[in-house]
Amino acid sequence: MSGAVGIQAGRVCPGCGREESVPIVWGMPAGDSFELAERGLVSLGGCLRDPEGDPVLECRACGLAWGREGDPTADEQALADLLRVTWPTVLRALGAGWRWEDPGPEDGFRWFVSGEPAQLSIGVDAVGFVLARPLVAWSPRQDVVPSGGLRFTREQLQWFPAEVTAEAEAIATGVRRSFRWCRTCRRPAPPEAFDRTERMCTACDEAYAHVAG
Ligand SMILES: [Zn+2]
Ligand SMILES: [Zn+2]
Numbered sequence: 001m002s003g004a005v006g007i008q009a010g011r012v013c014p015g016c017g018r019e020e021s022v023p024i025v026w027g028m029p030a031g032d033s034f035e036l037a038e039r040g041l042v043s044l045g046g047c048l049r050d051p052e053g054d055p056v057l058e059c060r061a062c063g064l065a066w067g068r069e070g071d072p073t074a075d076e077q078a079l080a081d082l083l084r085v086t087w088p089t090v091l092r093a094l095g096a097g098w099r100w101e102d103p104g105p106e107d108g109f110r111w112f113v114s115g116e117p118a119q120l121s122i123g124v125d126a127v128g129f130v131l132a133r134p135l136v137a138w139s140p141r142q143d144v145v146p147s148g149g150l151r152f153t154r155e156q157l158q159w160f161p162a163e164v165t166a167e168a169e170a171i172a173t174g175v176r177r178s179f180r181w182c183r184t185c186r187r188p189a190p191p192e193a194f195d196r197t198e199r200m201c202t203a204c205d206e207a208y209a210h211v212a213g
Pocket of ligand 2: 182183184185186187200201202203204205
């Protein structure tokens with residue numbers, strides 16, 4: 001989370017249950033840390049470090065300092081719980097950055113998506129889980145949920161994670177190949193969020209259309 005400022009999405013304070021925690025900057029504050037702290041976007045931890053490891057977040061609601069680098073977000077922990085494995089198992093096999101698609105499609109699965117822009121989604125149900133391309137707004141999920149090969153059982157994730165990883169990477173690689181690079185913000189965008197005529201992402205198109213004319 002290094003470099004992140006502001007309230008960290010999905011990090012729910014174990015003290016008060018609120019989602020209002022900001023990163024702690026440890027050591028001598030440098031650069032704009034003071035200004036960020038004044039605006040409440042980070043917390044200054046000071047120079048007295050704990051040899052056991054410092055907490056990385058401070059809750060703005062109750063003041064609790066908590067969390068460690070690499071902890072799962074609430075959504076990531078929820079995914080691990082649904083898959084009935086530990087978070088490290090999910091992390092090793094499927095990577096991180098999982099966000100719950102809420103509300104997801106009404107298809108019996110609980111869907112999570114990972115990647116920025118989204119590159120992989122996982123749907124969990126009573127039987128196991130499926131890996132699929134991320135849902136795009138204009139495409140019904142039935143088109144992207146595979147019927148056969150990409151269905152896995154929880155046991156496969158537990159005992160044959162390499163197969164799951166290979167399938168996950170194959171999907172994510174294919175999705176990344178479809179990305180176009182925006183010539184304005186110079187970030188990748190999925191095809192549905194890219195204007196081919198303007199050769200920029202739709203976000204830039206909306207933000208700068210009146211400036212560029
Ligand atoms: Zn709290
Ligand atoms: Zn752009």
